[in-house]
Amino acid sequence: MAWPSNRLLIGNGASEFIDLIMRLAPGGAYRVGPFIASYKEYERAAKVAGRTVIPHSDKATKAGVTVIIHPNSPSGEFMELPELELIVQAAQAEGGVVLVDESFMPHMGPNWHAHSALTLVEKYPATVLVVNSWTKIWCCPGLRLGSVACAEQWYNIMKKNQTPWSCNNMAQAFCAAVAADEEFQLQTWKLLPEWRQRQQDLITALGWTFNTASPLWVPWVFVDCGSAEVAERAAAAAQDAGCPVRWCASFDCPSRLRLGIRTPSQQDQLQQAWCKMLGK
């Protein structure tokens, strides 16, 4: 699928567009997605732009921006397009926009475009903007590389308001090189679900649970350790073992961990540390 370049803006990470859209979108609140917790940068950017933050269930307050993280981080659920389209139609009716964050969508597999909100940009040009961070699928957290795909009218508004020379040459060269590396993509799509299944089995062996509503291609497991105390100790033990995981207290989920999918040998190293911690 070739996306037209006059509707794709490249920038200094997805964060640049999260910030820009919160400032430039129609007035009104920021309505969060219908998930237990979501990536917090949206809340920061919304507040800086003078927006109040409302839960997804609040349909009485007008929202200028609704954000759907697709799949959602950290909980890992994935919303299919018919459900997403209903949210878009509701936003259109109230004069707001829907920012769909697809930073982890390319992990789905070779057919990810068919499930992407990019199709909704065509259908609802005034309402849907799709943001991506390209440091996830290509594993380069040190670089800044993000994009927004949107209708031409939004492209022009954002281009005008974007900092000039936003995306540097290094990030552009990296993008051109990795986009051509088909073998890396194929390996990711093959290995990720296998390694994720393996990681889930290890979590079950520890007596912990995880969000089973999250599909296997999502590159992390949302683990429930049963208590905040155990989750905090588990995060510290993981750090000491050289396999850091994300303790989700800052998402108001203190008993949970967001556990990125690593190689089998790294999974075993982490499991050893957690078995020791639990006296297993």
Ligand SMILES: Cc1ncc(COP(=O)(O)O)c(C=O)c1O
């Ligand atoms: C869901 C999601 N969106 C956006 C971002 C920010 O991306 P970037 O580093 O490209 O600004 C992150 C970073 O972790 C993320 O998890």
